Amino acid sequence: MNVAERAKKFDAKLIKLYPDAKCSLDYNNPLELLVATILSAQCADARVNKVTKDLFAKYRKAADYAGADIEELERDVRSTGFYRNKAKAIKSCCADLVVKHGGKVPDTMDELTALQGVGRKTANVILGNAYNMAEGIVVDTHVGRIALRMQFSSVKNPDKTEKALMELIPKKEWTAFSHRVILFGRETCQAKKPQCASCPVTNLCPWPDKTSD
DNA sequence: CTCCCGATAT
DNA sequence: ATATCAGGAG
Structure with a gap:
C-alpha cells in the first residue's frame, strides 16, 4: 500500500472514531482563540482552559x-x-493588533505570523477554527509525532511535515484532520507509551519498533 | 541548536 | 527523577 492510500484509510478510520472532533481550547471569538493558542505551547489544553476562564473575563479586548x-x-x-x-x-502581539489592525485579529497567514509569538502552528489554528479559511495543517507535537510514526513525513521539521500532509489530505479536511490526529495522539498514539496493542489503525502503521522513535 | 517553564503522569 | 504537554524566538 502506498503512502497516499494509507493516509486516506488512516483518516477515514479516524473520522469514524472521532466524527465530532473539534478545537478543544475554549474561546468565543478570534482574539480569545489567539490568546488561548499562544498559551497552549507545551501545555495541556485543559490547563489553558482553566487559565483563560478568568483571563477572558478580565481582559476583553486587544487594548486591554x-x-x-x-x-x-x-x-x-x-x-x-x-x-x-x-x-x-x-x-x-495585542499592541500590534491595536496599532496595525484596528484591534482585530487578522485573517491571513502573513499578517498572523508577523505578530509576536505567532508562528505557523498558531496561525493555522486561528485560520482554520476562527475563520474557517485553512491555509495549511496544524502540526503540533501530536501531529508531528504521528506523521513520523505513520511515515507520512520523513523528517521532524514541522513545516516539511505540514507540506507532506497537505499533499496527502484533501483541503476541506485539513482543520478537522488535525483535531482527529490530536485526539488519536492523546488517547492511543501517545509519545511515551503508545497503546499499539489496542490501536485502531495498527494495520496501517509501518512503525516497526513500538518502543522508540 | 538552545532557551523558555509550570503542572501532571509515570 | 524524568518525560511530556495543541511552540516560538534568538
Whole structure:
C-alpha cells in the first residue's frame, strides 16, 4: 500500500472514531482563540482552559492586553509555563493588533505570523477554527509525532511535515484532520507509551519498533 | 541548536 | 527523577 492510500484509510478510520472532533481550547471569538493558542505551547489544553476562564473575563479586548501591567499579566498566565515569554507575546502581539489592525485579529497567514509569538502552528489554528479559511495543517507535537510514526513525513521539521500532509489530505479536511490526529495522539498514539496493542489503525502503521522513535 | 517553564503522569 | 504537554524566538 502506498503512502497516499494509507493516509486516506488512516483518516477515514479516524473520522469514524472521532466524527465530532473539534478545537478543544475554549474561546468565543478570534482574539480569545489567539490568546488561548499562544498559551497552549507545551501545555495541556485543559490547563489553558482553566487559565483563560478568568483571563477572558478580565481582559476583553486587544487594548486591554496591550495596556496590561506585564507582571500582572505574567501572574495571570503563570501556570501555563513559559509565562514570561507568553505574557510578553500576548501584550506585544495585542499592541500590534491595536496599532496595525484596528484591534482585530487578522485573517491571513502573513499578517498572523508577523505578530509576536505567532508562528505557523498558531496561525493555522486561528485560520482554520476562527475563520474557517485553512491555509495549511496544524502540526503540533501530536501531529508531528504521528506523521513520523505513520511515515507520512520523513523528517521532524514541522513545516516539511505540514507540506507532506497537505499533499496527502484533501483541503476541506485539513482543520478537522488535525483535531482527529490530536485526539488519536492523546488517547492511543501517545509519545511515551503508545497503546499499539489496542490501536485502531495498527494495520496501517509501518512503525516497526513500538518502543522508540 | 538552545532557551523558555509550570503542572501532571509515570 | 524524568518525560511530556495543541511552540516560538534568538
